[in-house]
Amino acid sequence: MSPRILVTGAAGFVGANFVRHVLDEHPETTVVGVDNLSTGFRHQVDERVDFHEIDLTDHVALERVFAPGKFDAIVHMAAFAAECLSPFVRRHCYMSNVIASTNLINAAINHGIPRFVFMSSIASYGDCEPPFKEDATPVHNDIYGLTKYVTEQDLKIAAAQHGLDYVVLKPFNIYGPLQALDSRYRNVAGIFMQKILTDQPLTLYGDGQQTRAFTYINDILPPIWRAVSDASIKNEVFNLGSSSFHTVEEVADCIMQITGRGEKKFLEARHEVRHAYCDVSKAERLLGLAANTDLATGLGKMWDWAQRETLKPVESFGELEVTKGLYGFWK
Incomplete structure (x- = not known):
C-alpha cells in the first residue's frame, strides 16, 4: 500500500x-503539506503536494486536514526558529512551538497515527559540553531551545501513555538551496x-569564533526518510548533521572566497x-547518515542557487513582547 504522510512546515527550508526528496525518490508516497506561510514560501511547495495553508495553533482547522483519511506518519517540521530572538517574543514562541505541537500530538493520538517524526533542534541541549550526545542533560540557554525540549518530553509521555x-x-x-535569504535573525x-x-558587509557577533557543525541540506534528507519509513526505529532521539565543525568567521571567509566579494x-x-x-554516531549507525558534503562545496551549491533568486x-x-536587553543591531 502506498504511504500517506503529513508534513508540517512544508513551505519552509x-x-x-524533504518533500521534494520524498516525491522524487519515493513517488508512490502521497504527501499532504501544511504551512501558515509566516516564514515559508508558497512557491517552494512542490506541485505534487496536497497543500493546506493553516496555522497549527488552530486545532479546528487542523482537524479538517485529518478528515479525508488516515496518515501513515506525521513529519512535524513547522516552528518559529529564530533562536536568539525568542527571549524577546516568548508568547509567540510558545504558541508557535508548544501549543501548535500539542495540537498535532493530540490529533496523532486521536486518529491513531502510527509514527510521529519531530524535527527538534540542537538548541534543545542548550549550553552543554560538546560534542552533545543524545542522552545529555540539557542546560537551557534560550526560549526556542526550551520549547523544542518541551515537545520532546511531551512525545515521551504520549508514547508511554497513549502508544504513540x-x-x-x-x-x-x-x-x-531554499534557505531564506530575507532573515535578519x-x-x-x-x-x-x-x-x-546587496553589497553590505557580512556581520559577525562578538569575535566570530563561535563553532557550529554546518551541514548541507541534502545530506540529512535520506536519514529523515529512514526515520519516517523504518518501523523498527521507534521512540528514539538522533542528532542529525555533520561530524566536523567550523567557526562562523570561517563560514564568512568561505563565502567571500566563493563569491569574490564582501567584507x-x-x-x-x-x-x-x-x-x-x-x-552523530547513532544516526550514522541506525539512520545511515553520511554528512560528507564539505563546507566549500555545499556553500558553492547554495550560492549558485542564491544568485538566481x-x-x-x-x-x-x-x-x-520584550525590549529590555534588545541588541543595538536589532533596534
Whole structure:
C-alpha cells in the first residue's frame, strides 16, 4: 500500500527540500503539506503536494486536514526558529512551538497515527559540553531551545501513555538551496549571502569564533526518510548533521572566497551558546547518515542557487513582547 504522510512546515527550508526528496525518490508516497506561510514560501511547495495553508495553533482547522483519511506518519517540521530572538517574543514562541505541537500530538493520538517524526533542534541541549550526545542533560540557554525540549518530553509521555511511536531528530545548522535569504535573525549562511547580494558587509557577533557543525541540506534528507519509513526505529532521539565543525568567521571567509566579494563587520556579542556540535554516531549507525558534503562545496551549491533568486525585503518581526536587553543591531 502506498504511504500517506503529513508534513508540517512544508513551505519552509527543510520541509520543502524533504518533500521534494520524498516525491522524487519515493513517488508512490502521497504527501499532504501544511504551512501558515509566516516564514515559508508558497512557491517552494512542490506541485505534487496536497497543500493546506493553516496555522497549527488552530486545532479546528487542523482537524479538517485529518478528515479525508488516515496518515501513515506525521513529519512535524513547522516552528518559529529564530533562536536568539525568542527571549524577546516568548508568547509567540510558545504558541508557535508548544501549543501548535500539542495540537498535532493530540490529533496523532486521536486518529491513531502510527509514527510521529519531530524535527527538534540542537538548541534543545542548550549550553552543554560538546560534542552533545543524545542522552545529555540539557542546560537551557534560550526560549526556542526550551520549547523544542518541551515537545520532546511531551512525545515521551504520549508514547508511554497513549502508544504513540515517535522519532526525535535534532538537526544543526543546516544550509543550502531554499534557505531564506530575507532573515535578519537566523540562518547565518543565508544572511551572509543576502549581504553579498546587496553589497553590505557580512556581520559577525562578538569575535566570530563561535563553532557550529554546518551541514548541507541534502545530506540529512535520506536519514529523515529512514526515520519516517523504518518501523523498527521507534521512540528514539538522533542528532542529525555533520561530524566536523567550523567557526562562523570561517563560514564568512568561505563565502567571500566563493563569491569574490564582501567584507566583514564585527558587532556586539549576543547571548548564545559559544560552541555547539554533536556526536552523530547513532544516526550514522541506525539512520545511515553520511554528512560528507564539505563546507566549500555545499556553500558553492547554495550560492549558485542564491544568485538566481529574487531577493525579498529583509524581514522584521514587528512588535516585540520584550525590549529590555534588545541588541543595538536589532533596534
